[in-house]
Amino acid sequence: MVRLQSFATLAGRVFLFLLLTTVPTLAQLDLSQAKLYLSAPEGPLPARARQVLVEEVSARTGLTFRSVSKVSAKGDNLVILALEENVSSLPKPFQAQYAALPEIRKDGFKLFANRELKTVVIVGKDARGLLYGVGRFLRKAELSGGKVIFPDAGFALATSPAYPIRGHQLGYRPKTNSYDAFTVAQFDQYIRELALFGANSIEILPPNTDDDATSRHMKVPALEMVKEQSRISQSYGLDVWMWYPNLEKNYSDPETIRKGLAEREEVFRSVSKLNALFAPGGDPGDLEPDELFKWMGQVAVALQKYHPEAKIWISPQSFRPDKPWFDAFFDHVNKGYPWLGGIVFGPWVKVPIEEIRARVKPGIPIRNYPDITHSLACQYPVPDWDKAWAVTLGREAVNPRPYDQKHFHNAVAPYCTGSISYSEGTNDDLNKFIWSDQDWDPKTDVTETLMDYSRLFFGPQFAYRGAEGLKGLEENSRGNLLGKVTVAQTFRQWQAMEKEADNRTLAQARFQMGLIRAYFDHYTAERLVYETELQRRAIEKLEGATRGDVDRAVTEAAAILESAWKSPVRPELRKRCFDLADSLYRSIGAQLTVSKHGAMPGRGNFIDNIQFPLNDAPWLLAQLERISALSQAEAKLKEIRLLTARTDPGPGGFYDHLASPESRHRIVANASWAEDPGSLRSPRTGFGLSLPGTEWYKTIPEIGARVPLVPANWNNQIEVLYDNPLKVRYDNLEKNARYRMRVVYTGRFKSHIKLVGDGGVRIHDAIKVGEQPVYEFDIPAEVTRDGKAEFTWTCETAERGVQVAEIWLLKTN
Incomplete structure (x- = not known):
């Protein structure tokens, strides 16, 4: 699927390039000297739309x-803003x-x-529609250097949003990465820009969440900013939502109820506008449905x-997703409480959206709550991500994923009344605009959104090249990184734009x-x-060791591996990344490092990982240190042989790193990524490690990183969520041979998992994962007798899922 999509993307680029370079330029309207006319009733919202137009044009052109x-019909150079109810007051050519x-x-x-009258007309169905017309x-328009050019004098568009919720x-909390x-002014501008792409809802957070209410970066106290966010959204005519988790453990306790309602009343009283409250059923919060719905009825009164x-809207997010919980949840939803606005589908909702739609009454709306901000360990991880990206970019890096986001949107949108995205900062900025455009019209081509984004924020000269550069960043993340030529091509595209950009563009956070x-x-x-080449050389040195030079071989191999951080490659590129991180901190407060920029660890500080090892060097060096401590040369050689042949399953055996492309064919899937993103x-x-004890980790001072002393493949697993089974099939075993399985269980999930073979034959009972990584089990003869075997892993009810990193099938006879 990914390869086909990449090919289609490339074909689209070629077509668009040919189109742009071979079709004659359309007649343009020069509006640089245009005057502005507003035909609308007196009121703050039409005036706000006019203000937005004037200020945004001025900021980009100086005009x-x-x-x-x-207004007349005499060929005046005009931009006309009007509401539909006032169209009859316009000259007849415009009415027609x-x-x-x-x-x-x-x-x-x-x-x-209107070419003849040198005029552009924007008419809103209502005041908010007028703002969206100004945004379009x-x-x-091409806005730059004292010029306002509307590129098509014959342009005509009538459009309405497909979905009523778009936000x-x-x-405003430390967990966000920016x-x-x-400042208040930055939120005003950011909310305005989201509205220019059709957003009609902003979801804010109360001061008290599962995060601190203060941060060293905050310009004003949290409650004060919450008030401002509501006021700003209201000034643009946008709806205001609030995500408000239930953090207490016992909402049947009178004192808990009193404090909880008092806290909420203070927040509700403080904001000038609040259209809806979203209370997650979990993540965070951990209430049984009976208690949850009773409590939310009390909150509704306040x-x-x-x-x-x-x-009030409620989500079935739960970290204990058993059937009774969901049965009770949907029973409550279908009772039709007068305060219930609808339900929300988001991260860690176990039930597929189509099942939710079938279980709730048709008149109860579902709002989507997509995670657009994370790249791994999330609702929509990057498919088949390379390990190098996982350990460097991590979970919350700058993550432009335009084609993926359109796919995620369109897979769920038919069941929903729209979406308000889950975001933890500006790292997902581009993804927000993709979602807004898709919520407006899911048929919108990604290229159109990217060109609009680049034209408006980078400048008209970068409309096409910016779009291609953003596509290239997403393409970088597809498939194996080693040997991927598009990474260098995309770099050259951005470097060329960097050289051409003026100071305003270079200071623009989105360009940065x-x-x-x-x-x-x-x-x-x-x-x-x-680093791949360094490891190859080090292994070659070890494989050539003899009894007489084993110590020298170990020393030289260690020196080769340490070259990765003692003699790093391309330091000028690394320095430029740190300079840009500083620029982003200055422009929007983006926190890309912990020590310098004050990031919360694991929340967007991907520049801290910029030198994280991309090979097995930490593990190999730890093993070489252990081997060096041995007293006998023969013992050292034996350990070296075991080390360099770690993945060798021996004659007639099999080795699989399940997450690698080479082994994915063994995994039995019920649906493709396209069908089930x-x-x-x-x-x-999946990616991640959670090993017990400090002995598994070491800090490398030269790179300032704490690294695991395990093979890199342990950091990368195949995983299934919840009570889905993980099935792995072998079709080419030797008939009647006996096998022993060595298996590596690593990852973030701490489930109790069990393994069975064909026909449910037990291989091992439930094991609490995380206490040790490597296990071995004899495979019963009946599982492999016919030369085929299917292994099935499951976890206990209401646990997070199953993760398996490596498998050896070792032939024992």
């Missing part, structure tokens, strides 16, 4: 549209053009140009005291995010080649 109080376009619905707009104008979560450093029309990924990706690819029915690649 200021001068407002006029009347308006009437010729299809009708629009709530939040919709019509945008058209700004996205399509993003902007949490929002806690925003909420509607200050916001009478507000509703693209640059830092391009430099980081290229540096990582260069390191992978270098959230892996609720099928296996996926």
Whole structure:
């Protein structure tokens, strides 16, 4: 699927390039001297749309549209803003053009140009629609250097959103990788820009969540910023949601209820607008459905005291996802509480969306809550990610994934009434705009969104090249990194734009995010080649060791491996990444390192991982240190042979690192990634280690990183979620041979897992994973007698799932 998608992407690029270079330029409208006319009732929202247009044009061109109080049909150079109810006051040519376009619905707009009258007209179905029309104008216009050019004098568009909920979560708390450093003005601008791409909802967080209420980066106290976020959203006519988790353990206790309601009343009273409250059923929070719904009924009273029309939405997110819990949850949902607005589908919801839609009454809406911010250990991890990306970029790096995001959206959207994304900062910035465009119209081509994004934020000269550069960053993450030529190509694209960009563009955070990924990706690819070769040379040195020179071989092999950090490759690329990290901290408070930028560990600080080893050097060096301590040369040689032949299964045996492309054919999947991108029915690649004790880890001072002293393959597993079985099939075993399985259980899940063979033949009973990584078991003869075997792993009910890293089938007879 990924390869076909990549090919299709390449074909699309070629087609678009040919189209742009062979089709004659369309007639343009020069609006640089245009005047601005607003035809709408007096009110703050139409005036806000006009203000947005004037300010955004001025910021990019230095020009200021001068407002006029009347309009004629004499060929004046104009930009006209109007509401549908006021179209009849416009000159007849504009009325006729308006009437010729299809009708629009709530939040919709019509945008058209009149070549003869040198005018662009933007008409909103309502005040919010007018703002979205202004956004589309700004996205399509070429704004730079004292010029306002509308590229198509025959442009005509009538459009309305496909989904009524279109928004993003902007949490002001330390766990985010940048929002806690925003000023009020930065939130205003960010919310405005989201609205330019059709967002109509902003989800804010209360001061008290599963995170601290303060951070060293905060410019104002949390409650004060929550008030401002609500006020700003209201000023643009946007809906305001609030994510409010239930953190207490016992909501049947009168004192807990009193404190909880008092805390919530203070927050509800503080915000000027609140349309909906979203209470997750878990992550965080851990309530039984009976207690959850009773408590939310009490919260609803407090909420509607200050916001009478507000509703409460609840998600079936639960870390104990057993059948009774879900049965009780859906029973409550279907009772039709008057305060219940709907339910939310998001991360760690075990039940597939189509099943949820079937279990709740048709009139109860479902809101999507997609995780667009994480790359691994999440709802939508990058499929088949290379280990090099997992250990460097990690979970929360800058992660432009435009094609993936469109796929995630369209897989779930038919069951939902729209989406408000889960975000932990600006690292997912591009993904927000993809989701907004898809919520507006799921048929929107990704290229159109990327070109609009690049044109508006980078400048019109980068519309096409910026779009291609962003596509390239996503392409970098597909498949094996070693030997992937597109990484260098994408780097050259961004470097060329960097050289051409003016100071305003270079200071633009979105441009900086693209640059830092391009430099980081290229540096990582260069390191992978270098460190792979170092390991090959070190292994070759060890394999050639003899009794007379074993100590020298060990010393030289260790020196070769240590070259990765003592003589690093391409240090200038690494330095540029740190410089860009500093630039992003200055521009938007992005926290890409812990010590310098004050990031929360594991939350966006991927620059801290920039030198994390990309080979087995830490483990090999630990083994060489152990071998050096042996007193006999023969013992050293024996251990070296075992070391260099670690994955060798011996004659007639098999070795599989299940997450590697070479072994994926053994995994039995019920659905493809395209069919099940959230892996609720099928296996996926997992990353992570959680080994007991400090002896498994060591800090390498030269790179400032704490690294595991285990083979790199242990950090990469195949996994299934919840009670799905993991099935692995072997079809080419020797008939009637006996086998012993060596298996490595690593990963983040601490489940109790058991293993059976064909026909349910027991191989091992439930083992609590995490206490040791390597196990061995004899395979009963009846499992492999016919030369085939299917092994099935399962975990206990309500646990997170199963993770298996490596398997050896060792022939024992």
